[in-house]
Amino acid sequence: xxxxxxxxxxxxxxxxxxxxxxxxxxxxxxxxxxxxxxxxxxxxxxxxxxxxxxxxxxxxxxxxxxxxxxxxxxxxxxxxxxxxxxxxxxxxxxxxxxxxxxxxxxxxxxxxxxxxxxxxxxxxxxxxxxxxxxxxxxxxxxxxxxxxxxxxxxxxxxxxxxxxx
Numbered sequence: 739x740x741x742x743x744x745x746x747x748x749x750x751x752x753x754x755x756x757x758x759x760x761x762x763x764x765x766x767x768x769x770x771x772x773x774x775x776x777x778x779x780x781x782x783x784x785x786x787x788x789x790x791x792x793x794x795x796x797x798x799x800x801x802x803x804x805x806x807x808x809x810x811x812x813x814x815x816x817x818x819x820x821x822x823x824x825x826x827x828x829x830x831x832x833x834x835x836x837x838x839x840x841x842x843x844x845x846x847x848x849x850x851x852x853x854x855x856x857x858x859x860x861x862x863x864x865x866x867x868x869x870x871x872x873x874x875x876x877x878x879x880x881x882x883x884x885x886x887x888x889x890x891x892x893x894x895x896x897x898x899x900x901x902x903x
Contacts, residue, residue, distance in 0.1 A: 840901045844882075845875045847900075855896045862887035876902050 744754045852863035869885045
């Protein structure tokens, strides 16, 4: 029966089963609401908020709150505020020391030398070394574009520090 019905309607059997299920659940919910739930209407209640309003409007006269709320007059060093909440120690962070121009031979450079290049991290340095091992050596500086993690912009940054022997 479901096969014939699904062919007539143009739905798969799964879609038809789901549709019938949704329709049955809707009908059961409608029947339950009509016959078993009493529709007692809750009368409108008028609440008196005059006490809360009085507290709110009296706060305008309180000068301590007004002085506290005016933060536009203060100049805040936001960088220092962020650092005050940061628990990380910045004393032991090592900054990269840029190498001299044309000082790193791409075919013989060690991992530590490559990491000191601007924009080159540990992963990219490792990718350069792996590429060099696979292809035996670099023939041209532009071959770095084939290394994962190096694009035109990064190559432009490091081009003045590297050479090929």
